[in-house]
Amino acid sequence: xxxxxxxxxxxxxxxxxxxxxxxxxxxxxxxxxxxxxxxxxxxxxxxxxxxxxxxxxxxxxxxxxxxxxxxxxxxxxxxxxxxxxxxxxxxxxxxxxxxxxxxxxxxxxxxxxxxxxxxxxxxxxxxxxxxxxxxxxxxxxxxxxxxxxxxxxxxxxxxxxxxxxxxxxxxxxxxxxxxxxxxxxxxxxxxxxxxxxxxxxxxxxxxxxxxxxxxxxxxxxxxxxxxxxxxxxxxxxxxxxxxxxxxxxxxxxxxxxxxxxxxxxxxxxxxxxxxxxxxxxxxxxxxxxxxxxxxx
Numbered sequence: 001x002x003x004x005x006x007x008x009x010x011x012x013x014x015x016x017x018x019x020x021x022x023x024x025x026x027x028x029x030x031x032x033x034x035x036x037x038x039x040x041x042x043x044x045x046x047x048x049x050x051x052x053x054x055x056x057x058x059x060x061x062x063x064x065x066x067x068x069x070x071x072x073x074x075x076x077x078x079x080x081x082x083x084x085x086x087x088x089x090x091x092x093x094x095x096x097x098x099x100x101x102x103x104x105x106x107x108x109x110x111x112x113x114x115x116x117x118x119x120x121x122x123x124x125x126x127x128x129x130x131x132x133x134x135x136x137x138x139x140x141x142x143x144x145x146x147x148x149x150x151x152x153x154x155x156x157x158x159x160x161x162x163x164x165x166x167x168x169x170x171x172x173x174x175x176x177x178x179x180x181x182x183x184x185x186x187x188x189x190x191x192x193x194x195x196x197x198x199x200x201x202x203x204x205x206x207x208x209x210x211x212x213x214x215x216x217x218x219x220x221x222x223x224x225x226x227x228x229x230x231x232x233x234x235x236x237x238x239x240x241x242x243x244x245x246x247x248x249x250x251x252x253x254x255x256x257x258x259x260x261x262x263x264x265x266x267x268x269x270x271x272x273x274x275x276x277x278x279x280x281x282x283x284x285x286x287x288x289x290x291x292x293x294x295x296x
Contacts, residue, residue: 003184003202004074004101004133004161005039006220009209010047012255013061014266021057025264027068032263037213039203040074041065042103046140047207047251050078052269055090063097070098076133080104084120088127101131103163103205108141114149125156132158133205137165137188147174154179163188163205169195176200190216191242194235197223207245207254211261211292212238237290244286247279256280257287262295 011033014025030041043065044050044058053061062077069075077094079102081087091102107120125132134153138144144166153159162179164172165188176185176199187196190208193216197203203220206213219234245253251268252275258265260283268274275283287294 004076006203007038007209007213007216008040008042008074008076008186008203008205009033009038009213010042010045010078010205010207011065012210012251012258012265013044013048013053014264015269017267019267019269021053021061022264022266023060023064025266026061027064029258029263029265030065030068033210033213034069034073037215037217038073038209040076040100041069042076042078042205044078045103045135046078046105046137047254048078049251049269049272052272055086055093058090059093059097062094062099066098070100074100076101076103078103078105080106080124080135082107082110084123087120087124091124091128091130095128095130099130101133101160102128103133103135105135105137106141106143106145108143111143114146117143117145117149118152121153121159122156125153125159129158131160132156133186134159134162135165135188136162139165139167144171147171147178150175151178151180154183160184161186164196164201165189167192169199172196172201173199190245191239194219194223194231197231207250208238208242210254210258211287212241212290240286241290244283247282248275253279253283257283260284260287260294260296261292 014022077099079091136145161184163186185201187193187204193204219231222230255265
């Protein structure tokens with residue numbers, strides 16, 4: 001399986017002030033992100049406020065981003081949900097548009113047992129030819145896809161990677177140890193990118209990549225080139241930013257960061273709300289300390 005790249009960003013979804021999707025802004029943001037260090041983009045993921053997007057909006061976003069950057073970068077469609085049959089349908093519709101892969105979040109709220117996780121992902125994978133990236137984020141889904149389940153799923157030919165956001169290096173290590181040869185493990189936490197590389201990870205599906213993708217590329221390149229000191233220095237330099245973009249619920253801070261840079265991050269859809277003035281100033285201060293060019 002060809003790698004999706006080392007740095008992919010789960011891009012925000014720009015909205016107009018009336019909360020409708022700003023597709024033109026999404027296209028421009030996608031172009032900016034690819035021009036500034038991203039190998040690929042995840043569209044309509046958690047950071048893209050997928051929970052409040054309709055399927056029709058998601059499909060139009062997939063098409064918009066494909067048209068904008070599909071010839072330059074990997075476009076991954078966020079087609080997962082807690083409804084297996086609905087996820088199959090959306091994945092198949094995304095496949096028809098020409099997306100390069102699909103990312104499937106673990107079913108949330110209904111908290112399936114491990115066999116339920118296995119059957120959910122297996123049914124979706126068998127209904128498409130797209131490469132599948134699993135997304136394990138127990139902090140949002142309230143359920144953890146355990147390493148033995150991921151190892152079983154890695155035997156399915158088109159389940160090729162996992163975005164691991166459990167926050168557990170022990171869990172990541174066990175996935176790397178037991179998954180099928182060639183199965184790719186991406187960090188789902190910016191702050192754990194370097195530690196996860198050290199146990200066999202291949203890259204990051206990022207939030208911070210909206211702002212610092214090029215520096216993250218440098219960190220990963222240094223690590224794979226054997227320059228641990230340089231990789232560590234970049235990691236430590238970026239750590240305050242990794243922290244501040246979660247000063248409140250994602251994607252509130254990163255959308256604000258995008259706007260501070262003069263890009264069209266757009267409004268947040270309820271129930272997301274703007275950051276407080278104190279949170280904005282904290283974010284601004286960290287970005288200024290990293291010499292990020294701010295426009296407002």
